[in-house]
Amino acid sequence: MSKQQTEVPYGTLDLLILKTLEAMGTMHGYAIARRIEQVWGAAMQLSQGSVYPALIRLQQEGWVRTDWGISETNRKVKFYSLTAAGRKQLRVEVANWEKATALVARFLEASS
Amino acid sequence: MTLRRGVGRLVALTCKRRLDRELEDEILAHLELAERDAVARGISPEEARRTARRSFGGIEQVKEEHRDDRSFRWIETLLRDFRHGLASVRRSPGFSAVVVGVLALGIGANVAMFSVVDAVLLKPLPFAEPDRMVGVWEAPRPGIVNATSAPDFLDWKRLATVFEALSAEQSISAALTGRGEPTRLSGKLVTADYFRVFATRTQLGRTFTPEEDRPGAAPVIVLSHAAWQNHFGGDADILQRRPVLDGEAHQVIGVLAPGAFDRDETRFWKPLIFTPDQRSLKVHWLTVYGRLRGGATLTQARERMQAIHAALTEDASSEDREAAIAIEPLARLLVGAGLQRSISVAFGAVAMVLLIACANVANLLLAKGATRRRELAVRAALGAGRCRLVGQLLTENLVLCLLGGMAGIAVADLLIRVAIPMLSESIPFTAAVTLDFRVLAFAGAIAVAVALLAGTLPAMQTAFGNLAESLNRSARGSSGAHSGMRRAIVIGEVALSLVLVSGALLLLRSLLKLQGLDTGVRVENVITMSVDLPIGAYRTPQQAALFYQAVAERLQTAPGIAQVGISTALPLQWIGNGEAMKVAGLEKLVRVRFKRVDPGYFRALGIPLLAGRGITSRDLHGAPRVVVINEALAARLADVAGLKDPVGKTVRVSCPGYVDRELFMPEVEIAGVIRNERVASPGYPDPPVVYVPLAQVPSPQVKLIVRTRAEAAAVMPAIREAVREIDSSLPLGDVATMEQVRERSLLGSSRPAWLIGTFAAIALLLTGIGLYGVVSHAVTQQRREIGIRMALGARASDVLSQVLWNALSMVAVGLAFGMLGAFGLTRVMKNLLFEISPLDPAALTVACVLMTLIGLLAGFLPAARAARVDPVTTLRDEG
Numbered sequence: 007m008s009k010q011q012t013e014v015p016y017g018t019l020d021l022l023i024l025k026t027l028e029a030m031g032t033m034h035g036y037a038i039a040r041r042i043e044q045v046w047g048a049a050m051q052l053s054q055g056s057v058y059p060a061l062i063r064l065q066q067e068g069w070v071r072t073d074w075g076i077s078e079t080n081r082k083v084k085f086y087s088l089t090a091a092g093r094k095q096l097r098v099e100v101a102n103w104e105k106a107t108a109l110v111a112r113f114l115e116a117s118s
Numbered sequence: 119m120t121l122r123r124g125v126g127r128l129v130a131l132t133c134k135r136r137l138d139r140e141l142e143d144e145i146l147a148h149l150e151l152a153e154r155d156a157v158a159r160g161i162s163p164e165e166a167r168r169t170a171r172r173s174f175g176g177i178e179q180v181k182e183e184h185r186d187d188r189s190f191r192w193i194e195t196l197l198r199d200f201r202h203g204l205a206s207v208r209r210s211p212g213f214s215a216v217v218v219g220v221l222a223l224g225i226g227a228n229v230a231m232f233s234v235v236d237a238v239l240l241k242p243l244p245f246a247e248p249d250r251m252v253g254v255w256e257a258p259r260p261g262i263v264n265a266t267s268a269p270d271f272l273d274w275k276r277l278a279t280v281f282e283a284l285s286a287e288q289s290i291s292a293a294l295t296g297r298g299e300p301t302r303l304s305g306k307l308v309t310a311d312y313f314r315v316f317a318t319r320t321q322l323g324r325t326f327t328p329e330e331d332r333p334g335a336a337p338v339i340v341l342s343h344a345a346w347q348n349h350f351g352g353d354a355d356i357l358q359r360r361p362v363l364d365g366e367a368h369q370v371i372g373v374l375a376p377g378a379f380d381r382d383e384t385r386f387w388k389p390l391i392f393t394p395d396q397r398s399l400k401v402h403w404l405t406v407y408g409r410l411r412g413g414a415t416l417t418q419a420r421e422r423m424q425a426i427h428a429a430l431t432e433d434a435s436s437e438d439r440e441a442a443i444a445i446e447p448l449a450r451l452l453v454g455a456g457l458q459r460s461i462s463v464a465f466g467a468v469a470m471v472l473l474i475a476c477a478n479v480a481n482l483l484l485a486k487g488a489t490r491r492r493e494l495a496v497r498a499a500l501g502a503g504r505c506r507l508v509g510q511l512l513t514e515n516l517v518l519c520l521l522g523g524m525a526g527i528a529v530a531d532l533l534i535r536v537a538i539p540m541l542s543e544s545i546p547f548t549a550a551v552t553l554d555f556r557v558l559a560f561a562g563a564i565a566v567a568v569a570l571l572a573g574t575l576p577a578m579q580t581a582f583g584n585l586a587e588s589l590n591r592s593a594r595g596s597s598g599a600h601s602g603m604r605r606a607i608v609i610g611e612v613a614l615s616l617v618l619v620s621g622a623l624l625l626l627r628s629l630l631k632l633q634g635l636d637t638g639v640r641v642e643n644v645i646t647m648s649v650d651l652p653i654g655a656y657r658t659p660q661q662a663a664l665f666y667q668a669v670a671e672r673l674q675t676a677p678g679i680a681q682v683g684i685s686t687a688l689p690l691q692w693i694g695n696g697e698a699m700k701v702a703g704l705e706k707l708v709r710v711r712f713k714r715v716d717p718g719y720f721r722a723l724g725i726p727l728l729a730g731r732g733i734t735s736r737d738l739h740g741a742p743r744v745v746v747i748n749e750a751l752a753a754r755l756a757d758v759a760g761l762k763d764p765v766g767k768t769v770r771v772s773c774p775g776y777v778d779r780e781l782f783m784p785e786v787e788i789a790g791v792i793r794n795e796r797v798a799s800p801g802y803p804d805p806p807v808v809y810v811p812l813a814q815v816p817s818p819q820v821k822l823i824v825r826t827r828a829e830a831a832a833v834m835p836a837i838r839e840a841v842r843e844i845d846s847s848l849p850l851g852d853v854a855t856m857e858q859v860r861e862r863s864l865l866g867s868s869r870p871a872w873l874i875g876t877f878a879a880i881a882l883l884l885t886g887i888g889l890y891g892v893v894s895h896a897v898t899q900q901r902r903e904i905g906i907r908m909a910l911g912a913r914a915s916d917v918l919s920q921v922l923w924n925a926l927s928m929v930a931v932g933l934a935f936g937m938l939g940a941f942g943l944t945r946v947m948k949n950l951l952f953e954i955s956p957l958d959p960a961a962l963t964v965a966c967v968l969m970t971l972i973g974l975l976a977g978f979l980p981a982a983r984a985a986r987v988d989p990v991t992t993l994r995d996e997g
Contacts, residue, residue, distance in 0.1 A: 034147070034151075035144055035147075035148055036147065036148040036151040036152060037151075039148070040155075043173075053173070053174065053175025053176070053180075054148065054152070054173050054174045054175065055145070055148075055174045055175040055176070055177065055179070055180035056175060056180065056183070058141060058144060058145070058180055058184055059180065059183040059184045059186075059187045059188075060187075062137075062184055062187055062188045063123075063187050063188070065126075066122070066123045066126030066127065066130070066188065067120060067122060067123050067126075068122055077147050077150075077151060078151060078154070079147065079150045079151060079154060081143070081146070081147040081150065082143070082147075083143070083144060083147040084140070084144060
């Protein structure tokens with residue numbers, strides 16, 4: 007693993023998935039992984055497969071709902087979408103994230 | 119983790135297979151889509167597949183992570199091991215049945231015993247705030263407690279502010295008539311505060327008001343729930359009924375809620391109304407219970423009562439001042455030291471049975487483990503960690519132990535159903551012995567404890583032994599350390615069994631000694647029953663005397679009856695009535711037991727006369743008063759008063775009145791001396807007894823004693839008929855043969871003996887199985903060696919004796935340790951034995967011989983098998 011390519015920070019993947027679903031509406035696992043990869047670019051290393059453990063977690067929390075649908079390759083797949091609770095959770099997590107980054111930024115400024 | 123997620127993860131446990139399949143499908147779809155996109159970007163199909171896989175990451179890793187995230191991994195593992203355990207139970211049904219059977223015996227006996235311990239010793243009494251309930255007694259001398267007199271009780275009630283409520287009671291019985299066959303109901307006369315002391319709720323109506331124990335109050339009763347159900351058919355209008363007790367109609371004012379009193383013999387409670395005479399007479403006849411005020415301690419109560427007693431007896435005689443007042447917690451009064459000791463010893467014995475069962479199971483598991491080493495070695499070679507293997511083995515053992523526990527609960531349920539009705543007389547009515555939640559929790563706890571105790575060692579041994587070696591060798595030879603441990607376990611079993619067996623034999627010998635004691639009376643073909651005359655119908659002592667005379671004469675002529683006697687107390691059941699004898703020239707009174715008998719009594723029970731004459735039909739009301747004394751009293755009189763030949767001497771004896779307990783102390787002539795009859799349970803010394811003619815001092819409560827010519831029970835209808843002819847409304851109670859009376863008097867000794875004997879028998883059986891298992895396993899392991907020795911010329915008898923010697927050597931070492939254990943338990947056993955030393959050589963020798971026989975038996979079967987080993991086949995099989 008090269009130094010420039012950082013791993014996804016722990017817990018961030020959940021936020022990214024929630025945000026993606028909010029922006030794009032209902033989509034299947036592959037589309038979610040691709041979307042995150044595209045937005046993220048090459049800056050971070052993400053195994054596409056790691057969205058699935060995250061998705062079952064979010065589903066058990068009740069933030070993400072699944073429905074069966076047909077993929078572009080004519081396969082039965084799960085489509086994921088945000089629930090009302092998920093929307094609320096996303097707002098909470100975004101707020102937390104901004105607070106944390108603001109704090110870190112202030113600390114870095116003050117120390118330089 | 120949120121609650122919702124936790125639930126989600128638990129749910130995921132149940133649909134593991136579906137979730138795995140769905141994930142599999144999702145991953146396949148994902149790879150297909152990625153491949154399609156790559157091809158669309160102009161990459162060759164082959165390269166596209168590789169790219170898709172690369173950007174997906176490790177497929178197996180994702181699956182693992184998915185499983186970890188969606189559910190509790192350790193539960194999944196546990197469940198898998200559990201299923202594996204159940205499967206292996208099914209695979210080896212014989213082995214499992216033996217283990218479960220052994221555990222069912224051990225756990226079942228323990229659970230049943232625990233339910234008794236819990237009910238009698240651990241649970242609080244089934245009354246509100248039972249800690250505040252106490253019994254209050256007079257203690258005329260230190261260590262002796264006496265019933266209370268009415269004036270004392272009334273003084274205490276007036277002065278003792280330390281009690282919230284104080285009640286006095288006396289047991290009675292009454293004939294319930296007007297509902298078919300007259301029946302006798304046990305009841306209690308109680309002062310109005312009684313139900314405040316026992317804090318009992320009613321299901322119907324109310325309990326007594328303070329006015330209801332005052333003179334002139336209308337006759338009312340409170341019924342127990344059981345009495346309401348059994349004698350009145352649960353009649354919903356019972357409060358409007360007026361049942362007739364002893365010829366008088368009583369208003370039922372309340373029915374108690376179901377509970378502890380339903381296990382007591384008391385069926386009804388009636389207000390105790392003191393007569394003016396009773397209020398002033400110093401006759402000790404009341405049992406007093408109190409409920410302490412909230413916050414008052416036992417010590418405070420004792421100090422206060424002592425102060426009250428000192429103030430009340432300031433100007434009394436010196437003998438009265440010597441006395442004190444004893445206060446004991448109700449719980450301690452209900453569970454005496456003897457019962458507590460018996461229960462503790464029995465519980466200790468049954469715990470030993472469980473240990474032996476554990477040892478057996480551990481042994482079986484070790485043997486089983488030996489046969490599974492190859493399987494485990496393969497799994498270890500494939501990467502399973504040692505801890506994982508131990509965990510799996512332990513879980514499998516747990517499956518067996520839980521099955522054993524469940525079977526044990528069934529065994530315990532059976533034991534409780536069979537044994538508790540027999541034990542109910544020995545345990546207090548407050549103890550409800552049931553398989554309740556606490557007992558089930560105990561069963562679960564010991565099942566898990568047994569799994570750990572019996573399973574850990576074999577699991578470690580199996581999983582940590584040199585597994586690689588077992589892959590290399592084809593199972594041959596013996597496994598040294600392994601069999602050493604199994605031998606050690608069996609030796610422990612033998613030692614524990616010896617302790618139990620010798621304990622049981624000691625109790626049995628003690629019981630035989632007690633049974634062999636002369637009761638001083640004829641026991642064969644004697645039947646007894648009690649008669650309580652209702653005071654309403656028999657108002658004067660003369661009426662009662664005439665009735666007794668009529669009954670005795672009528673019965674004497676009935677067919678099949680040899681002799682009839684009437685008395686106020688049966689032999690072996692103690693004489694509750696204590697009186698005083700005044701001898702001329704002796705300042706101190708002689709304390710005597712007081713028994714009233716009719717002319718037939720001594721003949722009916724075959725009690726021989728030693729001097730003078732017995733009581734005759736001429737000793738009637740108005741005739742000169744006479745008494746007969748027993749040997750013990752004659753000896754006492756000779757000792758304290760120098761009365762060498764008491765016959766013909768005149769003394770004074772205090773006598774209770776017929777109903778009102780008015781005491782009088784007439785002059786009487788000692789007419790004769792009889793040989794001692796056993797007054798209390800065998801093993802207790804006989805007290806001095808004075809026998810007074812029933813006709814001269816009648817009592818409304820007596821026992822009929824009938825010696826029959828043939829089988830006693832067959833004559834019962836004739837006896838009932840004879841009594842009915844004289845008084846048709848009179849029920850006969852407590853029908854028992856004299857043999858039963860004697861058996862009952864030995865219950866305190868026979869019950870522990872049978873209980874421990876049963877446990878010892880189970881222990882012997884288990885130890886036999888354990889020995890057999892180890893010897894038999896050793897023979898199987900050494901088949902090759904035996905084959906070689908026989909090929910080299912060893913005779914069958916040599917092989918036989920070698921195997922037997924192997925078994926006996928284990929027994930011998932076990933016996934040595936067991937002897938040490940038996941010596942250690944001397945102190946515990948001493949209190950339970952009658953005229954037998956806890957180190958009685960006969961009992962210990964028999965126990966050792968018994969264990970050796972078991973050892974021979976357990977060793978003989980495998981030894982015979984070893985002697986039949988055919989060297990040719992053995993060597994060819996394993997060569």
